[in-house]
Amino acid sequence: MIFDKININGISLNNRLMVSPMCQYSANNGKPTRWHYNHLANLLNTGAGSIIVESTAVSKLGRITNKDLCLYNENHKKAHKKLINKLKKIKDIPIILQISHSGRKGSSEIPWIKKNSPLKGSKSWKTLSASPLKRDLGWPLPKEASRSEIKLIINQFITTAKLAFESGYDGVEVHIAHGYLLHQFFSPISNYRKDKYGGRLNNRIRVILEIFKGLSKIKKNKKILGARITGKDHLRKGLKEEDCIELIRKLAKLKLDYACISSGGILPKTNLKFKRGFRVNFSSKIKSKSKVLISSTGEIYPKKYVESILKEKKVDLIAVGRKFISRPKWLLGDTTINKKYKKIPKQYLRCF
Numbered sequence: 001m002i003f004d005k006i007n008i009n010g011i012s013l014n015n016r017l018m019v020s021p022m023c024q025y026s027a028n029n030g031k032p033t034r035w036h037y038n039h040l041a042n043l044l045n046t047g048a049g050s051i052i053v054e055s056t057a058v059s060k061l062g063r064i065t066n067k068d069l070c071l072y073n074e075n076h077k078k079a080h081k082k083l084i085n086k087l088k089k090i091k092d093i094p095i096i097l098q099i100s101h102s103g104r105k106g107s108s109e110i111p112w113i114k115k116n117s118p119l120k121g122s123k124s125w126k127t128l129s130a131s132p133l134k135r136d137l138g139w140p141l142p143k144e145a146s147r148s149e150i151k152l153i154i155n156q157f158i159t160t161a162k163l164a165f166e167s168g169y170d171g172v173e174v175h176i177a178h179g180y181l182l183h184q185f186f187s188p189i190s191n192y193r194k195d196k197y198g199g200r201l202n203n204r205i206r207v208i209l210e211i212f213k214g215l216s217k218i219k220k221n222k223k224i225l226g227a228r229i230t231g232k233d234h235l236r237k238g239l240k241e242e243d244c245i246e247l248i249r250k251l252a253k254l255k256l257d258y259a260c261i262s263s264g265g266i267l268p269k270t271n272l273k274f275k276r277g278f279r280v281n282f283s284s285k286i287k288s289k290s291k292v293l294i295s296s297t298g299e300i301y302p303k304k305y306v307e308s309i310l311k312e313k314k315v316d317l318i319a320v321g322r323k324f325i326s327r328p329k330w331l332l333g334d335t336t337i338n339k340k341y342k343k344i345p346k347q348y349l350r351c352f
C-alpha cells in the first residue's frame, strides 16, 4: 500500500511514491538556480516518500541542453551541497540524483524554445554515441565513441556518483532509458559496433556493467544505488523485457537496490501507446524475475489505481511525475487516506 514504509540499504522511505525525475533546463553553468530551490521545496511537501532530482549530466558533453544541471567538478559539488542542505532543513526525506549522459540526444535546443530540435550556432557541440547513427532526420551525425572515450565516460559516471554522495544526496539513479547514451549502447537499434561494446547483449551492456563495477566499490551503507532502465523499445527489432531482466540480474550482483522501469525514446518512431498504467504489466513481469526492488512510471494515477497496484504487489515503488506538479495535493489532500498516515506539515494541518 502507498503508506507502507520501505527500507533501501539502511535508508527508510515513509511511503512507496517517489517523485519521478523531471528536467527543468534551468541551471546556470550546470549549477542549481533559485528555480530549483523553489521547485524542489514544493515537491518536498507533496507527501511523496522520496524525490529523484532531474537528469544531471556527468560531463559537459553529456548535457542534453546548455541549461542542464551538471555535477562533475568541485564548483558543482559546492552548489549541490548547498541545495541539499537547504532542502533537508525543510523536510528530511531521501533525495536521489539521477545521473546521465545524453549521447546523441545532446546539443539540443531547450524544448520550450524549440521542441525536438538540435541546437544551432556557436553554442552547439559535436555529440557521440555507441554508433554513428542520427537520432532522427535533421539531426547531426554523432561520432562513434572510441575505446578511450568509453573509458572516460565510465569514470565520469563514477566521479559524479561520488560527488553526489559527498554533496549529501541519499543515492544516485543511473539513467539507462529514454534514448540517452547508456540506452544507445544497450539497444540493438542504436548500437552497430563491431567491438566488445556492440553485437550480442553481453557486449551491449558491457559499458553499463563497467560503470556499476565502479559504483559498487564506492557505494556505502545508507546510500541508494538505483537505475532507470528501459523495459522495452516498443519496436520489432528493439529491446524486450527479457533483455531488461538479464541486465537487472547482472546489476543485482553489483549492488543495485532498485530499478525503475520506463520504456521508449530510442527513436521518435514508436509503437508505444500512452494510456493509464501502460508500463505496469511489463514492469510486474520484470519484478517477478528480479531480485531487486522494482518501480514503474507512466500515468500511474489516481490514488485508487496506485493503491491497487501496490496491494497486488505488481511493483514495489511507483515514480509519479507530472501529477505532483499539476495537482500537488493529489496525495495528501485525499481524505480517504487513513489520517494517521498523513504526513502533512503541521503549519498546513488546519487546511485539510
Ligand SMILES: Cc1cc2nc3c(=O)[nH]c(=O)nc-3n(C[C@H](O)[C@H](O)[C@H](O)COP(=O)(O)O)c2cc1C
Residues within 6 Å of the ligand: 020, 021, 022, 023, 024, 054, 055, 098, 175, 177, 178, 228, 262, 297, 298, 299, 300, 319, 320, 321, 322, 323
Ligand atoms: C517535464 C518533464 C521532465 C522529465 N525529465 C525526466 C528526466 O530528467 N529523467 C527521466 O528519467 N525522466 C524524465 N521525465 C519522465 C518522468 O520522470 C516520468 O517518468 C513521466 O513523466 C511519466 O510519469 P507521469 O505520467 O507520472 O508524469 C520527464 C517528464 C516530464 C513531464
